[in-house]
Amino acid sequence: MTHHPTVGEVRTHPSRTLLVLALGALAYTMAQTMIIPALPRLQQELGVSTTSVAWLITLNLLAAALATPIIGRLGDMFGKERMLLLSLGIFAAGSLVAMFAHSLPLYLVGRIIQGGGGAILPLSIGIIRDEFPREKVATGIGTISAMYGIGGGVALVISGILVDAFGVDSIFALALALSIIAAIATWRYVPESPVRVRAPIDYLGATLMAVGLAAVLLAISEGNAWGWTSGGVVGLFLAGAAVLVAFTAWELRAPAPMIDMRLMRRRAVWTVNLAGFASGVAIFGSYILIPQLVQTPSSAGYGFGATVTMSGLYLLPSALLMLVAGPLSGRMSTRSGSRRPLVLGSIFGVLSYLMLAFLHDHPWEILVGSGLLGLGLGLSLAAMANLVVDAVPQDQTGIAVSVNTIVRSIGGAIGGQIAAAILTGSANADGLPAIGGYQGAFLMSAAGTAATLAVTKLMPRGRSSAAQAHAEAAEAVA
Structure with missing residues (x-):
C-alpha cells in the first residue's frame, strides 16, 4: 500500500x-x-x-x-x-x-x-x-x-x-x-x-453568484467589441448587478452561506480585496503591453521588431525577480507583518510603469522596467495573499483567498479593456497604435498600482500571526 x-x-x-x-x-x-x-x-x-x-x-x-x-x-x-x-x-x-x-x-x-x-x-x-x-x-x-x-x-x-x-x-x-x-x-x-467546516452546500448562493459574475465579466470582456453603451453590454451589467445584490441579500440570511458577507465587511478583509482589484487593473501592463511594444516594427518610430519568442525574453527579468521577491515578501511578513512588503511592492510597481511609459527607446530600458515590475509584483501578490490568510479564520481560508483571486481577475479584465481601448483609440493609418497609446496604457497601470498603495493606508496595523510566531520563537530562545 x-x-x-x-x-x-x-x-x-x-x-x-x-x-x-x-x-x-x-x-x-x-x-x-x-x-x-x-x-x-x-x-x-x-x-x-x-x-x-x-x-x-x-x-x-x-x-x-x-x-x-x-x-x-x-x-x-x-x-x-x-x-x-x-x-x-x-x-x-x-x-x-x-x-x-x-x-x-x-x-x-x-x-x-x-x-x-x-x-x-x-x-x-x-x-x-x-x-x-x-x-x-x-x-x-x-x-x-x-x-x-x-x-x-x-x-x-x-x-x-x-x-x-x-x-x-x-x-x-x-x-x-x-x-x-x-x-x-x-x-x-x-x-x-484536518481543518474542515461542517456546513451544508449553499446551492442557491453558488447559483446566484455564478450567474451574477458571469453576466458582469461577459459585459466587461466584450465592452470594446460590442460597444459600452450597447443594449447587450448595458443589459448584462444591469442583470449581473441585480443578481449579485440578490446573492448578497441571500448570503446575509443563509444559515450556512457560501461566502460569509459579515467576514467580507471586516476592514482587514475588504481593504485587501480592494487592493487586489486595483492591482489587477494594473497587471495587464506586464503580460500584454510589453510584448506588443517590443514586437512593433521599428519603422513605426518605436519598438524593436522582436519575434514572439524574443518578446517573451523581455519578461524574463520580471519572472526571475518574482522568484526571489515572493519568498522575500513572506520573510518580511514573518518578521514585521505583510503591510510593509505590499507598500514596497506598490512603490516598485509605480516606478516600473512610469519607466516603461517614458523610457522605452532601448532594450535595456525595457529589461530594467520589467525587472522592477517583477520585484513589485512578487512583493505585492505574496503580501496580499498573506494579509487575506491572516484576516480570516482557518476554516474560511479557501473561500477568502478565492474571493481575492476573483476580485483581482475582475480588475484585470477591466484593466485589459481600458488598455485595449487606449491603444485602439491611438491607432495610426497603418493600424499600429501610436507610442502615446502605450504611454497612456502604462500610466493607467501606474495609477492602478498607486491606488493599491493608497489602500494600504486604510489597512489595520498590527502583527501578523507569522510575525507573532517569529517573536514568540525569539523570546523562547532568549
Missing part, C-alpha cells in the same frame, strides 16, 4: 510539499499565458476572426471566475487536498480536449474545462496555512503567489518556441504533462487537511 504522508510529516518536510504545490500552480498559470502568443496562429489555422478566437480567453476567464470560489469553499468543507486533486484533474481534462481539438468549438470546450481548475492557487495557499509550521506559512504563501507571475513570464518564452517547432497542440500537451505530474505528486506527498 502506498504511504500517504501525515500532517506531522509535512511539518517536518515542508519544502517537499511546497515544491509539489508550486508545480501545480506553475502548470495552471503557464497555461493561462501560453495561449496568448498562439492566438494569431490559431486564427490562421482555423480560418476564424480575431473576435472569435478571443473567446478562448473570455470563456476561460468566465469558467475560472465561477469555479474558483465554489471549489475553494468545497475545499474548506470537504478537504483542500481532495479538491486540489479534483482541480488538477479538471485542468488536465481540459488540456487533453484542447490538445486533440481541430475546430474552434472543441478548443473552446477545452479552455472552459481548463478554467474549471482555477482554484489550484487558493487551495494550495490554504494547504500551506493548514499544514505548515506557523513560522513558515508566510514564506510558503509568498512562493506560491510568485508562481502567478513566474508562470506568465516563462510561458511567453516557451509558447513561442513550442508553437514554432511543434504547433499549437504542443502548449496543451505541456500543460497536460505538468498537471498529471503535479496530481500524482499531490496524491503521494500532500496530506489531507
Whole structure:
C-alpha cells in the first residue's frame, strides 16, 4: 500500500510539499499565458476572426471566475487536498480536449474545462496555512503567489518556441504533462487537511453568484467589441448587478452561506480585496503591453521588431525577480507583518510603469522596467495573499483567498479593456497604435498600482500571526 504522508510529516518536510504545490500552480498559470502568443496562429489555422478566437480567453476567464470560489469553499468543507486533486484533474481534462481539438468549438470546450481548475492557487495557499509550521506559512504563501507571475513570464518564452517547432497542440500537451505530474505528486506527498467546516452546500448562493459574475465579466470582456453603451453590454451589467445584490441579500440570511458577507465587511478583509482589484487593473501592463511594444516594427518610430519568442525574453527579468521577491515578501511578513512588503511592492510597481511609459527607446530600458515590475509584483501578490490568510479564520481560508483571486481577475479584465481601448483609440493609418497609446496604457497601470498603495493606508496595523510566531520563537530562545 502506498504511504500517504501525515500532517506531522509535512511539518517536518515542508519544502517537499511546497515544491509539489508550486508545480501545480506553475502548470495552471503557464497555461493561462501560453495561449496568448498562439492566438494569431490559431486564427490562421482555423480560418476564424480575431473576435472569435478571443473567446478562448473570455470563456476561460468566465469558467475560472465561477469555479474558483465554489471549489475553494468545497475545499474548506470537504478537504483542500481532495479538491486540489479534483482541480488538477479538471485542468488536465481540459488540456487533453484542447490538445486533440481541430475546430474552434472543441478548443473552446477545452479552455472552459481548463478554467474549471482555477482554484489550484487558493487551495494550495490554504494547504500551506493548514499544514505548515506557523513560522513558515508566510514564506510558503509568498512562493506560491510568485508562481502567478513566474508562470506568465516563462510561458511567453516557451509558447513561442513550442508553437514554432511543434504547433499549437504542443502548449496543451505541456500543460497536460505538468498537471498529471503535479496530481500524482499531490496524491503521494500532500496530506489531507484536518481543518474542515461542517456546513451544508449553499446551492442557491453558488447559483446566484455564478450567474451574477458571469453576466458582469461577459459585459466587461466584450465592452470594446460590442460597444459600452450597447443594449447587450448595458443589459448584462444591469442583470449581473441585480443578481449579485440578490446573492448578497441571500448570503446575509443563509444559515450556512457560501461566502460569509459579515467576514467580507471586516476592514482587514475588504481593504485587501480592494487592493487586489486595483492591482489587477494594473497587471495587464506586464503580460500584454510589453510584448506588443517590443514586437512593433521599428519603422513605426518605436519598438524593436522582436519575434514572439524574443518578446517573451523581455519578461524574463520580471519572472526571475518574482522568484526571489515572493519568498522575500513572506520573510518580511514573518518578521514585521505583510503591510510593509505590499507598500514596497506598490512603490516598485509605480516606478516600473512610469519607466516603461517614458523610457522605452532601448532594450535595456525595457529589461530594467520589467525587472522592477517583477520585484513589485512578487512583493505585492505574496503580501496580499498573506494579509487575506491572516484576516480570516482557518476554516474560511479557501473561500477568502478565492474571493481575492476573483476580485483581482475582475480588475484585470477591466484593466485589459481600458488598455485595449487606449491603444485602439491611438491607432495610426497603418493600424499600429501610436507610442502615446502605450504611454497612456502604462500610466493607467501606474495609477492602478498607486491606488493599491493608497489602500494600504486604510489597512489595520498590527502583527501578523507569522510575525507573532517569529517573536514568540525569539523570546523562547532568549
